[in-house]
Amino acid sequence: MLDARAHPSCISVAVSRAVGEAYAARNAAAQINCSETCFVLAFVPGDLDGRRVAAALEEALEGVPVFGCSSAGQITPHGYETDALLLLAFPKAHFRCSSILFEPLKPLSTTAIATAAQRHEKTFSHTAGWHRLGLIFADGLSKQEDVLISTLETVLDDLPLFGGSAGDALRFEDTYVLHQGRCYGNAATLLLLETDLPFRGFGFDHFLPGGTPIVITGADPDERKVFEINGAPAAQEYARLVGCAVADLSPQIFAENPLLIEYKDRHYVRAISDAGEDDALSFLAAIDDGLIMTLGQGQEIIRTLQSGLDIHDEQGRRPDFILGFDCVLRKLEIEQKQLGRAVSEVLCSAHVVGFNTYGEQHCGVHMNQTLVGVAFFGPDQRTLY
Incomplete structure (x- = not known):
């Protein structure tokens, strides 16, 4: 049973550890109410074929848009995992979404990306009183994230951007992003989100x-x-x-x-x-x-993790959930020091869900060995970023 402390109320979290792409996808999708869902983020473990997972989710989720990527590990309500298919269902009640696929990333055209991003942002109608942010998922083997995130930060200068690079459990062989039910290598997915939930972005290392x-x-x-x-x-x-x-x-x-x-x-x-x-x-x-x-x-990794995740709003409330992009090399160091269980407890208590990355993006910079995240608070709390 999932730890009750890690249950957010503003999104639904589905986890499947089943063997086989179709079975894992159906098992996870069965935990989601499709009629109430705006979109789903999927973080796929390295032992599952991404194309088969994408196709199975497209069918099982009845056409609900699916985005995400391959992962070098997952952060579930149990903390760190390696072989879990993780789905995060963002409800229509709190979120609106628009997306764009950048393909190919290499060779990269900054002009084409800038033009497409600006055009897309302008056509995404604004809901009065709602807040905007962007999520970026990029192929971690494309080696283009630095230019990509700096370009997007420049042309979308009033939009806070957060992201992670797709990984594959340190095999450095097959990384991909998911976009609208399909799997793409050498590509990136940009999600433009609107939400009535206040949020706060952060990033820290040790x-x-x-x-x-x-x-x-x-x-x-x-x-x-x-x-x-x-x-x-x-x-x-x-x-x-x-x-x-x-x-x-x-x-x-x-x-x-x-x-x-x-x-x-x-x-x-x-x-x-x-x-x-x-x-x-x-x-x-x-x-x-x-x-x-x-x-x-x-520095002491448990202490810096606890300090970095000690996030509150002005009323002293903790986040409903934190979407986290955590470098796989942090996880590797943590496991080497036999701190996995302790770190998982901290992540669980802080309501962190997300994945282990090959790189993280925040403030227009592509970095490594960092935990980047977006803390979402319950309704009617002030947005800080």
Whole structure:
């Protein structure tokens, strides 16, 4: 049985751990009242075929629009999970929705995206007294999220945007987004939402800058690859900085020792995904020659999580639910430290539902190892973002 603390009243949450795409989709859809639902967000685990899930949901949900993506993990009312199909049903009583698909993302045309986004936003009629926000789900292997989110932030400057990059449980093989009952690779889905629910956006990580400046002296920005750091082979220099052998570099090492950049007086994580045989490091966000970075020093992750999710409105009320986009590398570090159960308890108590990402988008920036979210409050509470 789901923990009663994690039951929001303003959306419906459906979870299926059934084996097989059709069975899992029907099982989850059966938990949703289609006639009352405006749209559904679906976060699909890596062991299910996205195309089959999308087709099965299209049938089982009787034409209710379905959006979402593949996920590197799910945040359900039980906290962290890996093999659960998660559906979030947003009711007509509180939400209106319009969507646009950007395909292909690579090669990316900023002009085409800007024009389409502006045109779409203007044709989405405004409901008096309701609030607007945007959700973006992008293929995590497209390597285009940085330009995409900065473009959207520029042309939709009065619309707060939040998002996550589709993942696949660290296989880095098959990521996709869902849009209107179909599955797309090398694409992104932008949802324009209106709601009568006040909301507040946030984003936080658990790293502080430390040590001496690190300079990227050789990189391929298009592929997010770094070949040299401080004039030395990248993997060798990074291993020296974190105090391990090149042979010992692993996702766990990368998760606990990310590099940070400073932008507008804030530090953002640029996570490393892997090290190649050529001593190059592959990153999950934008990287370039001449970039000055610093090694991140991790803080106590439970404490920073509790503090970051301690969200209230002006009347002291907690959110009805939080839609969360949480980097898979955070989850990896948490599991490595055997803190999964404790973190799940915090997420559950805070009413967080969402998925583990390959990157997060907030304030016009694509970042890593961050928890980005939107806290939705009950009706008649003030919106802050």
